[in-house]
Amino acid sequence: xxxxxxxxxxxxxxxxxxxxxxxxxxxxxxxxxxxxxxxxxxxxxxxxxxxxxxxxxxxxxxxxxxxxxxxxxxxxxxxxxxxxxxxxxxxxxxxxxxxxxxxxxxxxxxxxxxxxxxxxxxxxxxxxxxxxxxxxxxxxxxxxxxxxxxxxxxxxxxxxx
Numbered sequence: 001x002x003x004x005x006x007x008x009x010x011x012x013x014x015x016x017x018x019x020x021x022x023x024x025x026x027x028x029x030x031x032x033x034x035x036x037x038x039x040x041x042x043x044x045x046x047x048x049x050x051x052x053x054x055x056x057x058x059x060x061x062x063x064x065x066x067x068x069x070x071x072x073x074x075x076x077x078x079x080x081x082x083x084x085x086x087x088x089x090x091x092x093x094x095x096x097x098x099x100x101x102x103x104x105x106x107x108x109x110x111x112x113x114x115x116x117x118x119x120x121x122x123x124x125x126x127x128x129x130x131x132x133x134x135x136x137x138x139x140x141x142x143x144x145x146x147x148x149x150x151x152x153x154x155x156x157x158x159x160x161x
Contacts, residue, residue, distance in 0.1 A: 028083040029134070030076065033118070035127045038063070049085055051128055053095050054105050059126060067108035068120045068129035076114060080130045 032048065034040060040059055043051075050056040057065055070077040072089050081089045099105030111117040114131050121127040 028079060029132050030080050030083055030130055031133050032080075032084060032128065032130050033121050035121060035125055037125065038128075045084070045086060049087075052085055052092065052108070054099055054108070063126040066124050066127040068111055068117050068124075068127060069108045070114065070117060070130075071110055071112070076130070076132060084130065 032043065038059060039061070047056070051065055052067060052069070054067065059065060069080075072093050078089050081087050081092055085092070096107035100107055109120070111120055111129075117129045118131050121129040
């Protein structure tokens with residue numbers, strides 16, 4: 001399946017997205033993907049929790065983490081939260097709201113659909129998101145500029161790390 005995805009992406013002229021795959025998580029049809037230039041895989045459930053709760057703000061090579069998600073009521077977002085993070089979507093949203101309202105962090109960038117999320121991850125350095133395996137196999141290359149991610153803290157601001 002991953003070979004078919006890579007072959008599809010190569011034939012379409014797109015750098016291959018890096019897929020998260022782990023035998024210890026259920027085969028639920030939800031794939032985590034990261035920007036093609038990142039060398040961070042595999043990611044554990046703990047890694048994903050740290051990234052998607054915005055606690056991990058930089059990749060190992062110091063590239064800022066840019067998180068892209070779907071709306072809270074989207075079926076794929078609910079499946080991702082349940083199967084990959086082990087939390088309910090409302091718990092994640094409450095956490096993001098606390099970060100925002102306390103001024104200690106920023107929520108992820110919400111994309112309106114899975115195709116736009118995929119395009120954003122493929123075109124934004126340091127990006128991570130999720131998508132269904134079927135959507136990855138039947139999608140086309142990203143078009144247009146990447147969306148602007150939420151503002152991130154300045155390097156000298158250690159309150160957010």
